[in-house]
Amino acid sequence: MSETTGYLVLNTGDVLEGKWLGTHKEVEGELVFNTAMTGYQEVMTDPSYAGQIVTMTYPLIGNYGWNEIDYESIKPSLKGFIISTPSHNPEHYESKNTLMEMLEEHDIPALSHIDTRALTRIIREHGEVYGKITQNPNEKPVHTTVNSNIVSTVSVKEKKSYSTETSINHPAPHVVVMDFGYKHSIAKSLLELGCDVTVVPYNTTFVEIQSLDPDGVLLSNGPGDPQALAHLSENIKQISESFPTMGICLGHQLIALAHGATTKRLPYGHRGSNHPVKDLQTGKVMITSQNHGYVVDYDSVNMKNWYVSHVNVNDKSVEGLKHKKKPLMTVQFHPEAHPGPIDTHHLFVDFIQQFITKGEKQHA
C-alpha cells in the first residue's frame, strides 16, 4: 500500500501531520481520546462513538489484529481513527484480519504516526475540539454539531429476540433492551446470566414494551447529547416506573433526565478502562470501563426519591443512581466491560435478582 501524508486539522488552529491509513475519505467530527491500552476493536465498534474521531493514547495499535469475537456492533460507527504506531503484522490466535484491512472494509479513514499524547493534551485543554482528516493542511474544519438524531442512525429498526440456551431459571427471565446504540456485550451478559433478551428500537413506546411482557427493561448506552432525546422523557419515565429498570451510560443519563435531573458536559470525557468508581453503600472502589462526554449534574438529583449510589473517585462526578422505592438503578460506567475490567459485572446479577427471586413477574 502506498503511503500518503494526511493531516488532522483542528478548530484550535493546530495541524498534525501523519500517514494515511484506511479509506481515502475526508471526514470531520468531534475529537475524543481513549486511554485503554487494549480493546481497540471494541472501542471502534462501540456505537457510542458515532460521529466522533477517536484517538488512542496507547501508542501501539493493531498488534493483536482483528477477530470475529470482539465486535460490539456489526460495524464501526466512528468517523475516523487517529493512532501513533500501527502494527502491520499482528499476532494472535484469534486474529483474522489486520486493523488496516478492517479500516478499508468499513470505510474508515485513519491517520498514524500522530503524537496522540500531544493531541490528547490539546483536547484536555480545550474540552470540545473538532477536527478534519484531510490531505490539505490549510483546510479549516467546520465546527461540527452532532446530528441531533444520531441515536436513530445506530438503533435497530425492528425488534430482535435472543434466547438463552441454558437457563437455570424456568422460565427464563425476559429483559427488553431499549437500543440507543447498545454494545453487544450488554445482551451477552444478560444471556449468559440466563435471560431471554429482546432488543427494541430506542423510541419503542411504553404500550409496545408492555405487550412484550418483560420482567425487566434495560436502557442502553448510545451516542450524542442526552438532552437531544428530552422528547422521550415522558415515555422513559413511564417505563422506568412500571418495570424493574437498569440504565447504562446514555440510558442512565436519559432516566435521570426523565426524573427531573439535568445533564452537563464534562470538561473532557471519561474514555478508558481504568476509571475508579466508589460504591457509596459499601465504600468499595471498583475499576470501570467508561466512554462518556456528558454527566448527570449532582445537585439536580431529586434526593427525596433517589440517592447517588456511585461516584467517580477522580472528579467526584455522579456514576450511579438508585431509586429509593422502585427497582430502578442506573450507572454511568460500563458493567459489561469490553474493553476493560469486569469489577462491576455483579450489577447485572443485582438487576436480574430483583425479578428472579420473586419467582413470578413483578411489575413495579
Ligand SMILES: NC(=O)CC[C@H](N)C(=O)O
Ligand atoms: N457510552 C455512552 O452511552 C455515552 C453517553 C453519551 N453519549 C455521552 O457521551 O455522555
